[in-house]
Amino acid sequence: MDSLFGGAWSIVAAIGSWDSWTISEAMRSGGAWLVGLVVTIVGGLLVAFIYARLPFLERHLEKTVMIWSYLLIATILSVEVFRRFVFSVQEPWSTTLPPFLFLFMTWAGCAYNMKFRNHLSFAEFRAMMPRAGQFACLVLDAALWLLFSWVVIVTSTRVVFNSAANFQILLGTDNVLQWWLLTSVPVSFLLMAGRAFENLAIDYQNYRDGAPLISATTQFGD
Secondary structure: OHHHHHHHHHHHHHHHHOOHHHHHHHOOOOHHHHHHHHHHHHHHHHHHHHHHHOHHHHHHHHHHHHHHHHHHHHHHHHHHHHHHHHHOOOOHHHHOHHHHHHHHHHHHHHHHHHHOOOOOOOHHHHHOOOHHHHHHHHHHHHHHHHHHHHHHHHHHHHHHHHHHHOOOEOOOOOOOEHHHHHOHHHHHHHHHHHHHHHHHHHHHHHHHHOOOOOOOOOOOOO
16 A cells, blocks of 8 residues: 555656656556546546536537547548559658547547447436436446546556657657657546546436436437
């Protein structure tokens, strides 16, 4: 236990130095899981609070990131394929940037679809359960999403700081660092943690008010 808290404190101290190598080394300790748990819970609650206070952001943030990432991927690929076959030229980063943009699109889209509960939820099966069972399943959903987010935030943040410590450059460029783009993964999972808390608050309110707990999912309902 002492090593766990000691590792967590070393991470906090390393972040204070803002040296990527120091942070990367500190993140190797088991304390990263404790720090990650705090970040997941506090960050998720903060995201849920911001979404509650800024409805426009809640409706459009993930959707905007998802759509623009997709458009950029499609534009880069189509333009560069045309240039390659017609003019025999091609930007060297045209094959390395789209996979990173795909990270933006995928995980922002995952967070966005949590709003509509479009992920696997067995709604038809749950609708046949007693009300207490339905609520228990919804609480389990939130707990599993938070657990999933916690694991990915810790592991992906390790990758981010390892990339920064090694000055990994996006292939085909001279000065675009990979960690700038890899940061999209832990940030997206913070948004997912926020959606999990948001859904849990809605479910609890519905449970108290006697409103239906299980409803059919809607694809891109807003």
